[in-house]
Every structure is written in structure tokens, then in C-alpha cells.
Amino acid sequence: MQQEDPELVSRGQQGDLSAFNQIVERYQSQVYNHAARILGDRTTAQDITQETFISAHRALAKFRGGSLRAWLLRIGSNLSYDFIRKSRRRAEQSLDQSLENPGFAAPSKDPSPEDSAISGELRVELQKAILALPMDQRTVLVLIDVQGLSYEEAAETTRASLGTVKSRLNRARSAVRKLIMQNRELLPAQFRRNE
Amino acid sequence: MLGLIGIRRHDSLRAMMSSYLDEQLTEAEATRFERHLSGCEECRAELDELEATAYMLRELPELELPRSLALASVPDPVPAPWFSQWVPTLATSLVGVLLVALIAGDAVGILSQAQQVEQEETVAAASEADASTAAAGAPMVESAAVPQAALGQANTAADTAAPSAEGLAVSEASADEAAPAPMAPQAALAQEAADETAETELAMGTRAAPAADQLEESTDATEEATESLEAAAAPAAMTAPSADTAPAGTQTEDAAVEALEAAVAAPSPMAALAVEAPPTGEIQRILMQDTAAKIAADQDQVPELAVSPDELEPDEGIALPLLQLEIALGALLALLASVTFWTARRPPS
Numbered sequence: 001m002q003q004e005d006p007e008l009v010s011r012g013q014q015g016d017l018s019a020f021n022q023i024v025e026r027y028q029s030q031v032y033n034h035a036a037r038i039l040g041d042r043t044t045a046q047d048i049t050q051e052t053f054i055s056a057h058r059a060l061a062k063f064r065g066g067s068l069r070a071w072l073l074r075i076g077s078n079l080s081y082d083f084i085r086k087s088r089r090r091a092e093q094s095l096d097q098s099l100e101n102p103g104f105a106a107p108s109k110d111p112s113p114e115d116s117a118i119s120g121e122l123r124v125e126l127q128k129a130i131l132a133l134p135m136d137q138r139t140v141l142v143l144i145d146v147q148g149l150s151y152e153e154a155a156e157t158t159r160a161s162l163g164t165v166k167s168r169l170n171r172a173r174s175a176v177r178k179l180i181m182q183n184r185e186l187l188p189a190q191f192r193r194n195e
Numbered sequence: 196m197l198g199l200i201g202i203r204r205h206d207s208l209r210a211m212m213s214s215y216l217d218e219q220l221t222e223a224e225a226t227r228f229e230r231h232l233s234g235c236e237e238c239r240a241e242l243d244e245l246e247a248t249a250y251m252l253r254e255l256p257e258l259e260l261p262r263s264l265a266l267a268s269v270p271d272p273v274p275a276p277w278f279s280q281w282v283p284t285l286a287t288s289l290v291g292v293l294l295v296a297l298i299a300g301d302a303v304g305i306l307s308q309a310q311q312v313e314q315e316e317t318v319a320a321a322s323e324a325d326a327s328t329a330a331a332g333a334p335m336v337e338s339a340a341v342p343q344a345a346l347g348q349a350n351t352a353a354d355t356a357a358p359s360a361e362g363l364a365v366s367e368a369s370a371d372e373a374a375p376a377p378m379a380p381q382a383a384l385a386q387e388a389a390d391e392t393a394e395t396e397l398a399m400g401t402r403a404a405p406a407a408d409q410l411e412e413s414t415d416a417t418e419e420a421t422e423s424l425e426a427a428a429a430p431a432a433m434t435a436p437s438a439d440t441a442p443a444g445t446q447t448e449d450a451a452v453e454a455l456e457a458a459v460a461a462p463s464p465m466a467a468l469a470v471e472a473p474p475t476g477e478i479q480r481i482l483m484q485d486t487a488a489k490i491a492a493d494q495d496q497v498p499e500l501a502v503s504p505d506e507l508e509p510d511e512g513i514a515l516p517l518l519q520l521e522i523a524l525g526a527l528l529a530l531l532a533s534v535t536f537w538t539a540r541r542p543p544s
Binding site for chain 1: 243244245253255257264266
């Protein structure tokens with residue numbers, strides 16, 4: 001039987017490492033995907049994810065409830081921001097790497113009919129469009145559209161108001177739309193009707 | 196105009212497009228947006244593209260994590276930056292201890308006593324500095340005061356020896372006063388002036404009236420003039436003795452008349468000047484009064500150059516620097532406590 005987050009947090013705060021590792025197993029993929037989409041570098045994202053859970057374990061005593069996923073994603077976002085700040089050129093390099101990094105073009109581990117509809121080239125173009133966004137818009141777009149978080153949870157993660165989240169998401173989607181529509185030939189057939 | 200309003204309305208509704216797709220608009224907002232959408236081909240096309248974009252983003256595959264990141268052991272404590280943890284705490288503690296010690300010392304009075312001693316030292320240093328300052332400024336003050344005193348004393352001697360010869364004595368003393376020797380020791384200068392005056396009187400008296408008793412009285416007068424001169428060195432007794440108080444003035448009047456006659460007989464320019472001068476008794480008194488007034492004025496100026504210990508005596512004012520220091524330390528303590536609290540409460544990155 002899977003335990004709820006608050007119970008795992010409580011046990012983890014009392015020093016139960018196995019309980020904390022259950023939290024790690026539950027959210028490591030989301031934290032990793034979030035960092036990878038923001039950074040555009042899967043190797044760095046793995047390091048950031050590792051550091052996220054180490055920081056979370058050290059700060060678990062200060063966790064005061066709310067969404068555990070939002071808290072972990074916030075730690076991951078902040079570590080990603082720090083990484084980008086420390087190496088500004090790294091972001092530009094990651095943009096170039098995304099063109100060659102097969103990781104962002106590969107299909108998911110659970111292939112579905114939709115995967116075939118979105119080509120590897122389109123995935124790379126989408127990742128490039130994400131990395132071209134400002135950090136605040138990039139984070140909200142990845143949280144809601146890629147990670148599937150609710151607006152409220154995204155607001156909690158970014159510590160922004162709901163209106164700010166809506167505004168950032170609208171601008172981010174519009175920017176990605178403009179970039180993607182420059183390569184209409186990559187779009188799935190159902191979206192190419194205006195050609 | 197209507198076109199501009201339409202553009203603004205179009206832009207404001209475009210900003211709702213993403214929220215409309217995710218059903219995040221209120222019912223009224225959704226109705227207004229749909230009303231606009233029904234009449235705006237551009238917005239309908241853009242809405243379709245935006246929906247396709249959101250769909251493609253949602254369909255991005257989940258990236259597989261190469262390995263599990265479960266912790267093998269409890270992580271080491273946070274290697275916090277050296278300055279963010281113990282430096283603010285240490286600084287806060289030090290300032291707090293210093294503030295407490297200061298307040299306690301202030302309350303007990305140790306610091307006040309220490310400051311009093313310090314103030315006394317300051318007063319002593321100021322007195323020394325004043326002494327040197329006075330020494331440097333003495334030619335300015337005493338060169339004005341002492342010749343006048345010598346003038347008064349010499350005049351007293353002249354009154355005593357020969358009232359008729361006062362003009363000569365004044366002339367002699369005035370000559371000394373006008374002489375460019377203000378830097379010489381004032382006592383010596385005054386002594387010299389008095390001696391010269393006395394010698395003149397003596398010479399005059401001897402030449403004019405060789406009587407032994409007159410000579411003795413003239414000598415007495417000289418001695419009195421010298422004593423008066425010495426007394427003139429005391430700053431509080433700078434007023435010249437009045438001619439009325441001259442003890443032997445009446446007795447030597449005849450001798451002085453004879454001395455005056457001898458002076459007239461002798462073709463001395465000074466004596467001639469004295470003879471040509473108007474009756475000098477009243478003028479002499481006026482001069483003496485004027486001189487005394489100047490001396491008093493000079494004496495009034497002298498204390499202004501010195502720093503009176505009374506003025507530097509510590510009293511209630513000593514508490515002011517301590518209070519300011521305590522307030523400053525208190526403010527610093529509050530600031531450091533805030534920094535310490537902030538660094539301790541800072542959430543993980």
C-alpha cells in the first residue's frame with residue numbers, strides 16, 4: 001500500500017531514510033524532466049535532480065505542508081536557475097546541444113500512437129522553442145504543458161499569483177506557436193490544414 | 196477611432212486565449228471571448244494554432260532517468276558558506292556583550308570616572324598648550340601692558356622725586372615704550388626703563404640740588420619705583436599707583452623745582468621738551484588712568500587665550516557620548532541580529 005506524502009514526510013523528518021527514498025522514487029522523474037526541459041541538458045539535469053533531493057532531505061524539517069511535488073520542483077527550479085546564472089553561456093550551449101542531443105528526439109519509454117504523430121524533429125524544435133523563452137515563462141510552460149501541473153500548483157511552485165501564471169503561460173504558448181508554425185511541415189497532419 | 200478601440204479589444208481578448216483553452220476564464224469572460232471569436236477570423240486561426248501547440252507540448256515524451264537517485268545514506272550536513280553561519284552569530288554576540296558591558300559600566304560609574312580622569316588629562320594638556328600659546332602671544336600682550344606699567348611706575352618715581360620733572364620722566368618712559376624692543380623680557384625692560392628714569396632723576400637731582408637728603412629721597416623714590424615695577428609684574432596689580440599716593444612727592448617738590456631749573460639750564464633736548472610741554476600734572480593723571488584702562492582691557496583679553504579648567508570640567512555632558520555609543524551599538528546589534536536570523540531561516544535553494 002502506497003503511503004501518502006504527508007506520512008512519508010513525517011517519517012522522513014524523524015530520520016527514516018527509507019521513507020524519504022519513497023519520496024525520491026515517486027518524484028525523481030518529474031524533477032528530472034522539469035530540469036531537463038529547462039536546462040536542455042539531460043546530464044546536467046541528472047546532477048540537478050540528485051542535488052534537489054539532497055537539499056530536500058537537509059531541508060525536510062522546514063517543510064510546512066502543501067504540495068510536496070511543488071516544493072520539490074521549486075527546489076529543482078532554483079538549482080537550475082543557479083546553474084544557468086553561474087554559466088550563462090551554458091544555456092546557449094545547451095540550445096545547440098539540443099539540436100544534436102538525441103535524448104530530446106527519442107520517443108518516450110512507453111510508446112503510444114501519439115508518439116508516432118510527433119516526430120523526433122518536431123520534439124527537437126519544441127525543445128528549442130522552450131529554451132528560447134525567458135526563464136519565468138519557460139518554467140510555467142514546462143510545469144503546466146509538459147509536466148501537467150494545475151495552474152494553482154504551478155503558482156505554488158513559482159511563488160507567483162494565479163494571474164501571473166496565466167499571463168506567463170499565454171505569452172509562452174504564443175512564442176512557441178510562432179516558432180513551431182515556421183515549420184509547418186513537421187506538424188501532425190491534423191494541424192496542417194491551413195497550409 | 197472605432198478601429199483603434201477594436202484593435203485594443205482584439206489584443207485584450209487575445210491575452211485570454213490560453214486561459215480560454217484551459218477553461219480558466221470566468222463565465223462572463225468566456226462569453227465575451229466567444230462573442231469576439233465568432234466575428235474574428237484571425238483570432239480563430241490563432242486559437243487553433245495555440246491549441247495545436249499546447250497539444251504538442253503535452254505530448255512531449257517523458258524523458259527516462261538513467262538510474263534511481265534514491266539516497267544510499269543520510270547526506271552530510273549543509274556545508275554552509277563560512278560567512279553565512281557563524282560570522283553573523285559571532286558578530287552579534289560580540290556586539291551584544293560589548294553593549295551590555297557598556298551599559299553596566301555606565302550604570303556603575305566606572306566609565307564616568309575613567310572619562311573624568313581622561314578629562315583631567317585633557318585639561319592638563321590644554322593648560323600646557325595654553326602656556327605655550329601664551330608664551331608665543333606674550334609679546335603681543337605684555338609689550339603693551341608692561342611698558343605702560345613701567346610708564347606708570349616711572350611716572351610715580353618722577354612724581355616722587357620732582358613733580359616738575361614728570362614730563363621728562365614721561366618722555367623717557369615713552370621713549371622706551373616706543374623703542375622697538377617689545378620682544379625683550381618685559382620685566383627687564385621695565386626695570387631698565389625705571390632704572391633709567393631713576394638715574395635721570397638722580398642725575399638731575401644731583402646736578403640741580405646736591406643736598407644729601409634730597410639725594411636720599413631720590414634714591415628712595417627709585418627704590419619705590421623698582422618695587423612698584425616688580426609689583427606690576429603681577430597681572431592683577433597692573434593699575435599704576437596714583438600720584439596722590441606717592442609718599443615723598445610733597446617733600447621733594449622743592450628739589451624737583453631745582454631739578455627743573457637745572458634741566459632748563461642744561462641744553463638737553465629731552466629737558467627742553469619737558470619744559471616746553473604744558474603743565475603735566477593733570478595730563479599725567481589722564482595718561483595714567485588711560486594706561487590703567489588699557490592694562491585692564493589687556494588683562495581682560497588674556498584669560499580668553501587660556502582654557503579655563505572650569506570650562507572643561509566634566510559634568511552632565513559626559514553622559515552624552517556614552518549614550519550615543521550605546522544607541523549606535525544597539526542599532527548595530529539589531530542589524531546583526533536581523534542578518535543572523537535571516538541567514539538561519541533562509542530556505543534551501
